[in-house]
Amino acid sequence: MAQLNNPDIKHVHDIIQVLNSGIDFYGDAKEKVDDRQLAQFFDRMLNARRLVKERLQPFAIQEGGKREDGSAFTVEARKVYTKVIGAVSSDKEHTYISQLEEVEDKTLEELKAALKENQPPQFETALRQSLTTMQECHDEMRALKKATSH
Numbered sequence: 100m101a102q103l104n105n106p107d108i109k110h111v112h113d114i115i116q117v118l119n120s121g122i123d124f125y126g127d128a129k130e131k132v133d134d135r136q137l138a139q140f141f142d143r144m145l146n147a148r149r150l151v152k153e154r155l156q157p158f159a160i161q162e163g164g165k166r167e168d169g170s171a172f173t174v175e176a177r178k179v180y181t182k183v184i185g186a187v188s189s190d191k192e193h194t195y196i197s198q199l200e201e202v203e204d205k206t207l208e209e210l211k212a213a214l215k216e217n218q219p220p221q222f223e224t225a226l227r228q229s230l231t232t233m234q235e236c237h238d239e240m241r242a243l244k245k246a247t248s249h
Contacts (some may be wrong), residue, residue: 108222110213111158114229115167117209118152121145121202123170128195137192140243144199147236148206151229158222193247200244203237 125145129138159167210230218226 108158108162108219110209110216111155111162111222112167112169114206114209114213115152115155115159116169117202117206118148118155119168120170121199121206122148122152124199124202128199132192132195134192137196140239141195141199144236144240147232151232154225154229158225190247193244196240196244196247200237200240203233203240206233207237 122145125141125148129141129145132138132141156166159165207230210226210233214223214226214230
């Protein structure tokens with residue numbers, strides 16, 4: 100079994116940072132869109148991210164001694180970009196959907212990178228469960244992006 104201080108487990112912090120940024124981004128998007136159904140959809144995505152974050156937090160605590168509450172710079176930069184583009188765009192809903200789909204891509208990328216490493220069995224199981232959840236979110240967001248593109 101892998102040791103608890105195995106550097107491979109450190110990737111949990113990167114994943115949670117992306118999840119945290121996505122949670123914030125979905126929260127912002129939910130408040131900015133006018134379509135109530137879209138806001139409810141964003142809320143579902145936000146809740147799925149919270150679920151995955153809480154599933155992975157024990158591993159962050161185990162590895163680093165505390166909960167991970169930080170955010171990922173790349174997602175934060177995308178959020179700022181979206182605010183600027185959304186302010187000048189005639190279709191802010193599609194702008195949010197498009198950028199949030201990119202956040203879903205980043206989340207999957209982080210989870211898959213962690214799964215390529217030799218991980219402790221319990222962490223690997225949590226990662227696989229999380230990947231399934233986030234893949235479903237990604238697929239829904241991609242379908243919505245295609246449905247709303249002009």
